[in-house]
Structure formats: structure tokens, C-alpha cells
Amino acid sequence: METVVSGIRSTGKLHLGNFYGAVKNFVQMQNEFNCYFFIADFHSLTTHPTPEDLHGNVKQVLIEYLAAGIDPEKATIYVQSDVPEIAELYLYLNMNAYLGELERSTSFKDKVRAHPDNVNAGLLTYPVLMAADILIHKATKVPVGKDQEQHLEMARTFGNRFNRLYNNEYFPEPFAFNFTEKLVKVPGLDGKGKMGKSEGEGNAVYLSDEPEIIRKKVMRAVSDSGPTEENQAKPESIQNLFDLMKIVSPLSTYEHFDNLYNTCEIRYGDFKKQLAEDMIIATAPMRERINEIAKDETYLRQVARFGAIKARESASKTIREVREIIGFKNF
Numbered sequence: 077m078e079t080v081v082s083g084i085r086s087t088g089k090l091h092l093g094n095f096y097g098a099v100k101n102f103v104q105m106q107n108e109f110n111c112y113f114f115i116a117d118f119h120s121l122t123t124h125p126t127p128e129d130l131h132g133n134v135k136q137v138l139i140e141y142l143a144a145g146i147d148p149e150k151a152t153i154y155v156q157s158d159v160p161e162i163a164e165l166y167l168y169l170n171m172n173a174y175l176g177e178l179e180r181s182t183s184f185k186d187k188v189r190a191h192p193d194n195v196n197a198g199l200l201t202y203p204v205l206m207a208a209d210i211l212i213h214k215a216t217k218v219p220v221g222k223d224q225e226q227h228l229e230m231a232r233t234f235g236n237r238f239n240r241l242y243n244n245e246y247f248p249e250p251f252a253f254n255f256t257e258k259l260v261k262v263p264g265l266d267g268k269g270k271m272g273k274s275e276g277e278g279n280a281v282y283l284s285d286e287p288e289i290i291r292k293k294v295m296r297a298v299s300d301s302g303p304t305e306e307n308q309a310k311p312e313s314i315q316n317l318f319d320l321m322k323i324v325s326p327l328s329t330y331e332h333f334d335n336l337y338n339t340c341e342i343r344y345g346d347f348k349k350q351l352a353e354d355m356i357i358a359t360a361p362m363r364e365r366i367n368e369i370a371k372d373e374t375y376l377r378q379v380a381r382f383g384a385i386k387a388r389e390s391a392s393k394t395i396r397e398v399r400e401i402i403g404f405k406n407f
């Protein structure tokens with residue numbers, strides 16, 4: 077059976093981008109593959125969270141994984157820092173990751189632009205750590221959104237380079253994957269690109285947002301004065317709302333409003349109201365379960381401990397074999 081690995085950085089609550097880009101696929105995949113889903117708390121250290129925030133965020137992602145339907149009996153759910161073997165593999169892979177290729181990564185360049193005062197080595201080698209996450213379980217399938225495609229290419233590069241260096245076929249090639257042909261990019265509400273946690277207030281709708289908050293965020297989304305010509309192209313700040321509707325609403329609803337746009341009869345107030353209501357419906361089951369699961373500390377502890385044991389079984393086997401390939405020998 078093929079192995080799947082994927083993770084979410086522990087930087088807070090999950091938004092619709094995380095859900096439709098990745099987590100929804102985790103839930104489907106756990107029935108078909110040998111799955112490892114983890115909370116990437118090593119990765120979150122690039123932005124220096126306080127110890128309290130770090131733990132709180134890890135817990136929040138764990139709660140939301142479970143609320144979204146990841147089943148700890150089917151998939152292995154774990155916290156990255158509970159598996160120190162990942163850090164060891166990261167060290168080995170770093171020896172064959174070159175400055176030039178790391179500096180060329182799009183996400184690194186974006187981070188440097190956004191935070192020129194915090195260009196640390198962890199940020200530079202972020203794709204190496206991500207490769208270690210994947211290769212530690214010798215995964216071939218990685219459910220992620222469109223924004224992680226380049227990182228997957230780098231994971232293949234690092235795995236292949238290790239294989240070539242030691243002249244064997246130890247690591248298989250991992251590919252980004254979801255059940256459709258295309259990886260998903262969920263746009264933000266502000267019409268300026270993808271939905272993300274660090275893209276500014278009002279850009280993201282969270283799975284845990286109360287209905288009133290969702291309504292407010294959607295109603296505040298930028299729109300324009302409406303189309304003036306039939307079948308006119310949509311500007312980005314309108315297209316994003318249509319793209320969101322395509323994701324959360326029934327197709328007939330999307331087609332109804334698309335048609336109204338094309339005939340210049342659309343009323344953005346009605347359109348946004350519908351979009352907000354459909355987002356509320358899409359997130360309702362999770363919102364309720366988030367509140368329930370959050371209360372059950374014993375269950376959360378059990379899930380994390382059980383997951384760590386299972387993940388370490390697989391990870392320690394890989395590290396044993398990798399050490400042998402590299403040539404470390406016990407005296």
C-alpha cells in the first residue's frame with residue numbers, strides 16, 4: 077500500500093484554504109492509503125512563537141484535524157517534535173542541499189521580502205525539513221495545496237540526490253496529490269491572492285469562525301460597482317468570490333450567480349449573503365466538533381501519544397537504514 081505524508085504548520089487555526097487545499101483530502105485518503113498526518117511545530121519556530129503560543133497552536137491544529145474527520149485509528153496523527161528522527165534526517169539532507177537552490181525557492185523569496193529582519197537559516201532550509209518529513213516515512217503521495225508544489229519538487233531533488241550519492245534506490249519519489257487532476261488554490265476574501273493566515277485581517281475564513289463572524293467578513297469583502305457589459309471578464313476582487321463560491325456552494329448556486337453576472341443583473345449584496353450562508357453550512361459540522369473535542373484533554377493526550385509511538389516506529393526504521401547507508405557503524 078502506498079504511503080501518504082502531509083502536515084500543517086502549527087501557526088494557529090485552520091482556514092478554508094487549509095481545509096479545501098489539503099485536509100479534506102487527508103480525510104478521504106485515510107481510507108485508501110497508509111497515512112501519516114502531522115502538526116509541523118518544528119517549522120513554526122522560524123517565526124519564534126512563545127512557549128505558550130507554541131503549545132496552544134499545536135493543540136488547536138490537533139483538535140481541528142480530529143474535528144475535520146481524521147481518524148486516529150485509520151491514520152497516524154502526530155506532532156512533528158515528538159519524532160526527533162525527523163530532525164536527524166534533516167541534518168543529513170542538509171549536507172546535500174545547496175545555498176543557490178534554497179535561495180531560489182519562491183516561498184523563501186516571499187518570506188525575505190515580507191520579513192527582511194528575520195532571514196534565519198531555518199527559513200532557508202525549510203524545504204529540507206519538509207523533505208525530511210516526507211522521506212522519513214518513504215512516502216510517495218503528499219496531499220497539499222498548489223502553494224506547496226515547488227517544495228515537493230525540492231523533496232524529490234533531495235531524495236534523488238541522496239540515492240545518487242550512496243548509489244542506491246532507497247528513497248522513492250514523492251508527488252503532490254489530491255483526488256482531482258489539479259492542486260487547489262483557495263483565494264482570499266481580499267482579492268489579492270491566496271487565503272492565508274499571514275495575509276492580513278479579513279482575508280481568511282476559519283473553520284472555527286462563528287456564523288456572525290463569517291457573515292461580517294464576507295460582507296466586508298471588496299467588490300466593485302458591478303458589470304456594465306454582458307459576459308465581461310471579472311476583476312480579481314470579484315473572481316475570488318466566485319472561486320470561493322465554486323468551492324463551498326452547490327454548482328447550481330454558482331451557475332445562478334454567474335449567469336446573473338453575465339447578464340449584468342447581479343446584486344452583490346445577495347451574492348455575498350449566499351456565499352456567507354454556504355460557508356457557514358460547509359463549516360458547521362466542524363465548528364460544533366471543534367468545541368466538543370477541545371474540552372476532552374484526556375482524549376487529545378491519548379491521540380498524540382498513540383500517534384507518536386506509531387510515527388516513531390516507521391521513522392526509527394528509516395533512520396537505522398539511513399545511518400547504515402551513510403556508513404555510521406557502532407564500535
Ligand code: TYM
Pocket residue numbers: 081082083084085086093094095096097098099116119205206209210218219220221222223224260261262263270271272
Ligand atoms: P501550511 O501550514 O501553510 O498549509 C497547510 C496546507 O494547507 C494548504 N493551503 C492551501 N491550499 C489551497 N489554498 C490555500 N489558500 C491554502 N493555504 C494553505 C497548503 O498547501 C498545505 O497543504 N510547509 C507546509 C507544512 C508542511 C508539510 C510538510 C506539508 C511541513 N512539512 C510535509 C506536506 C508534507 C506548510 O507550511 O503548509
